[in-house]
Amino acid sequence: MLALICRDDVFTLLTLMYRNIPTNLIIGFLGTGKTTTILHLLSQAPAGQRWAVLVNEFGHIGVDGDLIQTEAGDHAEVFVEEVAGGCLCCVGSTGMQVGLNRLIHSAKPDRILIEPTGLGHPAQLIQQLTGPMYGEVIDLRATIGLVDARMLSDSRYTSHPNFQDQLHLADVLIGNKLDGYSDADRDAFYSLVEAQNSSKKAAVMVAHGGLKQAYLDAPRLERTALFPEAHAFKANTQHHDHHQEHKPSCGDWNRIEGAADGFYTASWTLPADALFDPGCMRQIMVMSSVVRMKGYLPSSHGQLRINATPGEWSEEALEQQVKPRIEMISTDPLDWRVIERKLRDCVENAC
Numbered sequence: 001m002l003a004l005i006c007r008d009d010v011f012t013l014l015t016l017m018y019r020n021i022p023t024n025l026i027i028g029f030l031g032t033g034k035t036t037t038i039l040h041l042l043s044q045a046p047a048g049q050r051w052a053v054l055v056n057e058f059g060h061i062g063v064d065g066d067l068i069q070t071e072a073g074d075h076a077e078v079f080v081e082e083v084a085g086g087c088l089c090c091v092g093s094t095g096m097q098v099g100l101n102r103l104i105h106s107a108k109p110d111r112i113l114i115e116p117t118g119l120g121h122p123a124q125l126i127q128q129l130t131g132p133m134y135g136e137v138i139d140l141r142a143t144i145g146l147v148d149a150r151m152l153s154d155s156r157y158t159s160h161p162n163f164q165d166q167l168h169l170a171d172v173l174i175g176n177k178l179d180g181y182s183d184a185d186r187d188a189f190y191s192l193v194e195a196q197n198s199s200k201k202a203a204v205m206v207a208h209g210g211l212k213q214a215y216l217d218a219p220r221l222e223r224t225a226l227f228p229e230a231h232a233f234k235a236n237t238q239h240h241d242h243h244q245e246h247k248p249s250c251g252d253w254n255r256i257e258g259a260a261d262g263f264y265t266a267s268w269t270l271p272a273d274a275l276f277d278p279g280c281m282r283q284i285m286v287m288s289s290v291v292r293m294k295g296y297l298p299s300s301h302g303q304l305r306i307n308a309t310p311g312e313w314s315e316e317a318l319e320q321q322v323k324p325r326i327e328m329i330s331t332d333p334l335d336w337r338v339i340e341r342k343l344r345d346c347v348e349n350a351c
């Protein structure tokens with residue numbers, strides 16, 4: 001009873017202190033460039049405004065929060081809250097409530113951008129943000145849905161209920177990574193837009209997440225999810241396994257595993273004194289069913305940010321050092337101990 005009273009008091013206080021904060025969901029399946037798009041939007045924030053970002057990771061060791069905080073710091077007064085190892089979209093998500101409440105209190109933001117995990121089902125999150133708890137605090141505007149048109153021929157994505165509902169619930173549909181599209185990819189995006197039964201306020205293709213801020217203020221349309229039960233069921237059946245393996249090479253390794261919605265994940269915190277070979281890391285993805293890899297790796301060339309999907313590999317040098325870590329997502333259940341041994345084989349130095 002005490003917890004319930006305290007929770008009610010928190011939401012009463014939010015309602016009294018904050019009203020109608022413009023808020024947008026930035027949604028999209030794995031590897032569509034949600035974080036890059038958010039960084040581009042933050043670069044357009046009006047001078048003097050405080051923008052806040054709530055970012056969710058499917059894996060248990062967050063990656064994107066540090067990137068947003070570091071990269072956006074020069075453009076705007078940005079506040080970031082990260083919720084890892086869960087889903088903001090799950091009914092009654094405590095992580096979502098705590099993270100959002102803390103972000104509102106600390107940032108007192110002029111706008112909030114929310115990035116759910118690529119495997120998230122946005123319907124429940126929309127329902128919560130427009131319900132009694134946040135309905136007067138949050139002014140939920142257009143939901144921005146991102147797709148990578150190069151993946152539209154992959155049934156692992158297009159047949160997934162969460163992918164289909166992300167498309168259906170988006171008010172603005174963005175074909176991101178245009179710079180890598182072929183003519184067939186462009187045609188696939190146009191066909192996707194035409195096939196949507198729900199009307200869209202806009203549908204455009206952009207490169208490098210280059211979305212104009214004006215799209216954020218498009219109105220949100222009321223929509224009903226096509227598969228409202230899909231994520232609610234599968235999230236309740238997810239399991240998380242925690243493993244720590246201590247071996248004498250380059251300090252301690254920590255691995256955390258999880259699974260939900262037909263995908264499997266492992267996240268590692270890595271020893272800071274290990275120097276990794278990025279080419280070796282790339283081979284792990286090529287030779288397995290890993291469909292997403294991202295993180296921060298120390299190397300002989302300095303610390304690198306790794307960001308990869310099938311057929312696309314990006315590594316970027318970082319000026320500011322962050323804690324080394326890596327996250328992988330697979331469509332098949334993998335023996336992550338074997339993957340970790342391959343990771344260890346990618347260490348170049350004898351430390």
